[in-house]
Amino acid sequence: MKYILTSAIIFLAHVVLQAQNIEVTGVIKDTLQNPLEYANILAVPDAENADMRFSITDKAGNYLLKLEMNQTYEVTVSYLGYEPQTFTLVTAETNISKNFSLKESLNQLTEVELHYTPPVTVKKDTIIYLADKFVTGEERKLRDVLKKLPGVEVDRDGNVTSNGKRVTKVLVEDKVFFTGNSKLAVNNIPADAIDKVEMLDNYNEVAMLKGLKDSETLAMNIKLKADKKKFVFGDVEAGTGIKERYVVHPNIFYYSPETTLNFIGDLNNTGVKSFTFRDYLEFEGGFGKLMDDVGSYFNLFNSDFSRYLNNNDYKSNTNQFAAGNIRQSISKNSDISAYVITNNAKIETQTETNTAYLDNETPFIEDRTSNNTVNTFFTIGKLTYEYKPSFKEDLSYNSFVKISNNDSQGFISTINPVQNNQIATQSDIKNINLEQQVSYSKKLTDSHTGTLEASYTFQNNKPVVNWQTNQQILQGLIPLETDDFYNIRQTKKIKTHVANAIVKDYWVLNSFNHLYTSIGINAAFDNLYSNDAQLLSDGSINNFSSAGFGNDFQYQFVNPFIGLEYKFQIGIATFKPALYYHIYLWNTSQFNDKDSKSKALLLPQFSTKIEFNNSEKINFKYQLQARFPSVDQLAGNFVLSNFNRVYKGNTSLENQLYHSASLNYYKSSFFKGFYLNVGTNLTKKIEQIKTVTQLNGIEQFSTQIMFSQPEHTWTVNGAINKKIRKISYKFKSRFTYNDFYQLVNNQTNLNISKGVSSTISAESFFKNWPNFEIAYTKDFSNYQAFGNKTKFENNEIFTALEYDFLNDFIFKADYTFNNYKNKTAGIKNQFDNANASLFYQTENSPWGFEMGISNIFNTEFKQQNSFSSFYISDGKTFIMPRIFMFKVAYKL
DSSP states (O other), X not given: OTXXXXXXXXXXXXXXXXXXXXXXXXXXXXXXXXXXXXXXXXXXXXXXXXXXXXXXXXXXXXXXXXEETTOEEEEEEEOTTBOOEEEEEEOOXXXXXXXXXXXXXXXXXXXXXXXXXXXXXXXXXXXXXXXXXXXXXXXXXXXXXXXXXXXXXXXXXXXXXXXXXXXXXXXXXXXXXXXXXXXXXXXXXXXXXXXXXXXXXXXXXXXXXXXXSOOOOOEEEEEEOGGGTTEEEEEEEEEXXXXXXXXXXXXXXXXXXXXXXXXXXXXXXXXXXXXXXXXXXXHTTOHHHHHTXXXXXXXXXXXXXHXXXXXXXOSEEEEEEEEEXXXXXXXXXXXXXXEEEEEEEEEEEEEEEEEEEOOSXXXXXXXXXXEEEEEEEEEEEEEEEEEEEETTEEEEEEEEEEEEEEEEEEEEEEEOSSOOEEEEEEEEEEEEEEEEXXXXXXXXXXXXXXXXXXXXXXXXXEEEEEEEESSOOSBTTBOOOOOSSEEEEEEEEEEEEEEEEEEEEXXXXXXXXXXXXXXXXXXXXXXXXXXXXXXXTTSOEXXXXXXXXXXXXXXXXXXXXXXXXXXXXXXXXXXXXXXXXXXXXXXXXXXXXXXXXXXXXXXXXXXXXEEEETTEEEEEEEEEEEEOOOHHHHXXXXXXXXXXXXXXXXXXXOOEEEEEEEEEEEXXXXXXXXXXXXXEEEEEEEEEEEEEEEEETTEEEEEEEEEOSOEEEEEEEEEEEEEETTEEEEEEEEEEEEEEEEEETTEEEEEXXXXXXXXXEEEEOOSSSOEEEEEEEEEEEEEEETTEEEEEEEEEEEEEEEEEETTTEEEXXXXXXXXXXXXXXXXXXXXXXXXXXXXXXXXTOSEEEEEEEESTTXXXXXXXXXXXXXXXXXXXXXXXXXXXXXEEEEEO
């Protein structure tokens, strides 16, 4: 039964591909015989059941139009600023060659041009799609529209790419939609509200900085239909299922030239997560921006708040989500906007892990089961004021707030050669984060543009954790008193104040030479308090401070800097060498111990872009980066970090120093339905903060030191896409290499990890036939430590089917099969998952009905592996059971 869907897809693809096309080719030029790049050729069939076809010329003016045999088409050839040509074409069984010469239009507002808009308009940095030319009427959300646009893709997580480049900001009517994240937009904006989709490459929020401030941002701007621009629209979905399953999902939107109101809600216990860690990254500035400062990304990734968001597999999940957005024009020059996103969820998780500890003296195996019940609540919001009196002046102010409260109760069972134990855990983590930002840009003269960016952040984090067990733990590391029951509590308080400011002058010497100067300051003031103690059964407290536990640590860090960048162009290449001079001053204080240090560093940068044409580019970037330790890395007293781990900071830590370089090649072609993206990244650490660990069974003591042996991380990734007729074929692959040293039990060993992941897939875009997607992914990885190699392998097959039939029905199904192997340990596991739904809605009715089933085979868990500097782990993560649902949808 599990393979029926795959077989059906392959059969349908074979049948449909028997349809024969002919090719119409030629060249489009102007009257002076100059080729016209991005000219449009649109073929509209007379027959109702035939597809509209179109093509766009390449830089030589060539076009390729594939038409069905024995059909009659009305063909229109057009180019902005030129008079279009229209003629009737009857296809036979032979290919056709036809050239065109377009005359420049003396009056661009002729009646013909007013009545004709090409389906796709391509400019230097902009692609505009006319949505009605591609949709068929069955589309429900923006996601469904985007999947039918040439060169645009939407993955299962809601990420959008255009010609191989990922969309990182979403606008509606030229205004940012909520956080700018694509997921909220593609899954919620109704399809019938969309007029145009614009892809804006090298997007910059401040128009005057375009061409000055480098931007790799690809923004997607959604233009609404005229009757939706001052109108309430949206939909409401509600459903119920077996075993008290439910979902309520309202989406309500109001747009007018002066006012925008959006509301998205989601209440369910079906495992659907409306706000994920990737969404949170967008709130914090986006993945690309964060990766410019890798330290900030990993601090964010490892934060208590992110730990809950990052969990996507669970036994049960009750989720309550609401998001509201408002924008109001105060005057023709100023807007005010705000959004609030709040989420309350109760999650139950279960994992089983088999962990091989790699200590070459006494290697051993631990089996661990972990169960957790997590209650997580957060609210994040943003208030923005924008003032743009003219093209030459731009002011924006942003105020952010994030409040979170996460508590959990867990139970850990560990079986290992040293000690079998069971530990109950409790945690309560409260956090508040406030941030203010101001940005001001002004055209000072024809040659000079100045910018000011400043921000202030306050963060207050209060985690409290309890570990409870009937056996002593961490003997020799924590001073436990004998008791019938051991209850250990840790209390931490972390307060952080961060202020940043930078002033920059953009000096345009001429069209080919720019000089940019910067001056700025970064400052951080941290206070860390920690207390670890045993709560005895008689009510007394055994404080661990006498054994060196407990911190009351202050950390002040100030970093003034200046920078000089020279940007110049030679032919098709643009170069930008840069040099930044930083002075670092920091003070630490704990009890009566105080220390002050300073350092100066010269950090070079270099980037170049070679642009062969609008659709073929090479980018290279290099920079020497410094990263300073966080307050918890410096605090010099002991602190518990888990039931089996004790950590001690090191006040003598200084900065990490590493080289990073990237090289990327990008090529796309509308004419051929093709894109290619290849890139490589290399990081070399030359000074770093390294963890030193002492192992005793599963119990660990760790601290950190400065380490000067070089370590390397190298990645190579590539993706290629080619559309042939109605099927898009894709191949992507990623290679990773990492060598790093482990310092365990007074031994230093070089570990090496390697991995290759490759996916080949095909996706169809038929109008009158079932559409399918099929993908095969092969993962290889191996990990070398203490002279031993461990090899992993995973095979994944994914298939999906979507069929619009009898005008009013939409059937969807997907199936995933995984075959996992730890080849060294001889561990094998197969698991699969399948989902299906049937949706019904008549053309003129606002009501829709859906029956669905998820996890059809009632798969219990997923299998995966992980490794660190001293262990390799195979794990099972248990997932939601089979769920039957019936839903009713109403379109406003």
